[in-house]
Amino acid sequence: MPLLADDEPKAFSLLHARSTQPFLLTADHAGRLIPKSLGTLGLGPEDLTRHIAWDIGVAQVTKKLAAALRAPAILQAYSRLVIDCNRPPEVPSAFPAISEATKIPGNAGLDDAAKLARQNAIFDPYHEAITKALNRRAAQPPLYIAMHSFTPVYLGKQRPMHVAVLYHRSPRASKLLADLLRREPGLVVAENDPYQMSDESDYSVPVHAERRGLDYLEIEIRQDFIADAPGQKEWAARLARLLPEVQSQLAQSTSPA
Numbered sequence: 001m002p003l004l005a006d007d008e009p010k011a012f013s014l015l016h017a018r019s020t021q022p023f024l025l026t027a028d029h030a031g032r033l034i035p036k037s038l039g040t041l042g043l044g045p046e047d048l049t050r051h052i053a054w055d056i057g058v059a060q061v062t063k064k065l066a067a068a069l070r071a072p073a074i075l076q077a078y079s080r081l082v083i084d085c086n087r088p089p090e091v092p093s094a095f096p097a098i099s100e101a102t103k104i105p106g107n108a109g110l111d112d113a114a115k116l117a118r119q120n121a122i123f124d125p126y127h128e129a130i131t132k133a134l135n136r137r138a139a140q141p142p143l144y145i146a147m148h149s150f151t152p153v154y155l156g157k158q159r160p161m162h163v164a165v166l167y168h169r170s171p172r173a174s175k176l177l178a179d180l181l182r183r184e185p186g187l188v189v190a191e192n193d194p195y196q197m198s199d200e201s202d203y204s205v206p207v208h209a210e211r212r213g214l215d216y217l218e219i220e221i222r223q224d225f226i227a228d229a230p231g232q233k234e235w236a237a238r239l240a241r242l243l244p245e246v247q248s249q250l251a252q253s254t255s256p257a
Contacts, residue, residue: 001037002117003035003037003117003118003120003122004035004037004121005037008033009077010077010125011076011077011121011122011123011125011126012074012076012125012129013074013075013077014072014073014074014133015063015067015072015074015075016067016070016071016072019071020137020140021070021071021072022142022143022247023069023072023145023243023247024072024073024074024130024133024134024137024143024145025071025072025073025074025145026073026074026075026130026144026145026146026147026204026208027062027073027074027075028076028080028084028085028146028148028204029054029058029076029080029148030058030059030062030075030077030147031075031076031077031078031079032048032049032053032054032078033077033078033079034048034078034081034082035121038106039106041079041081041104041106041107042106043102043106048079050102051100051149051150052080052081052102053079053080053081054079054080055080055148055149055223056149056151056223056226056227057149057221057223057225057226057227057232058147058148058226059075060226060229060236061147061232061236062147065240068237068240069243069244072133072142076122080096081099081104081106081107083095083115083119083123084096085123085126085203085204086148086202086204087202087203088203089115089123093201094123095110095115095118100154101155127203127204127208130204130208134208134214142214143246143247143250144205144209144215144216145216146204146205146216146217146218146219148218148219148221149220149222149223149226150164150195150221151223154194159194159222160188161188161190161193161194161222162187162188162189162225163181163188163189163190163219163220163221163222163225164193164194164195164220165181165189165190165191165192165217165218165219165220166191166192166196166218166220167197167216168197168199168205168206168210169210170209170215170216172215173215173216173217174191174216175191176245176246176249176250177217177219178191180245180246181242184238194220197218205218215250217243219239221235
């Protein structure tokens with residue numbers, strides 16, 4: 001039987017699909033839905049609203065940013081606890097048995113068939129949508145923008161940065177954005193902190209951007225800054241102002257002399 005019933009939301013939402021703006025926004029952890037067939041994965045309602053279940057605030061920031069830029073955006077709808085769409089599906093963290101310090105009973109002892117059902121229903125359709133969006137724009141590749149957020153406290157450790165950019169093989173766009181963010185009053189900006197990108201710990205940027213040779217940004221915003229509507233509006237407006245500048249500088253650097 002399929003993991004998702006006919007009346008359940010599909011794996012992703014696609015906004016501004018016909019846009020020709022030079023950006024593509026993605027949000028791997030935008031939603032916190034759980035398929036009805038999986039119940040609550042053994043968790044209570046409070047755990048399903050915490051950062052372990054999704055990237056708090058990212059869906060709203062991404063939608064507002066996409067509207068401001070008039071850019072396409074693809075937002076994943078289901079909880080990262082069902083399957084983490086920014087992990088290779090063959091690694092254990094794609095189906096976490098423990099997230100931070102919280103056990104996920106519904107992920108204990110998953111067999112290959114159960115993992116494949118989640119991949120087929122959620123992971124594959126989401127990433128196929130990204131692939132199709134990039135294929136449609138192959139003649140004029142966009143700047144790939146992966147939107148994320150991070151908790152201000154993890155395992156009791158405070159995270160002082162307000163925003164971070166992550167990169168792996170191609171830091172060009174991230175360095176440009178980091179410089180622009182540091183000019184913003186009062187912001188603490190980090191690079192590859194609190195996370196570092198790799199082929200083992202990440203999927204979306206290495207597969208969709210780096211393999212295609214695209215410029216990209218992976219943006220991490222601290223969740224207490226975007227947990228409410230005013231913060232979401234502020235960060236969307238800030239990025240809508242800065243991202244065209246990044247794109248302009250990238251274009252200038254690749255233009256013939």
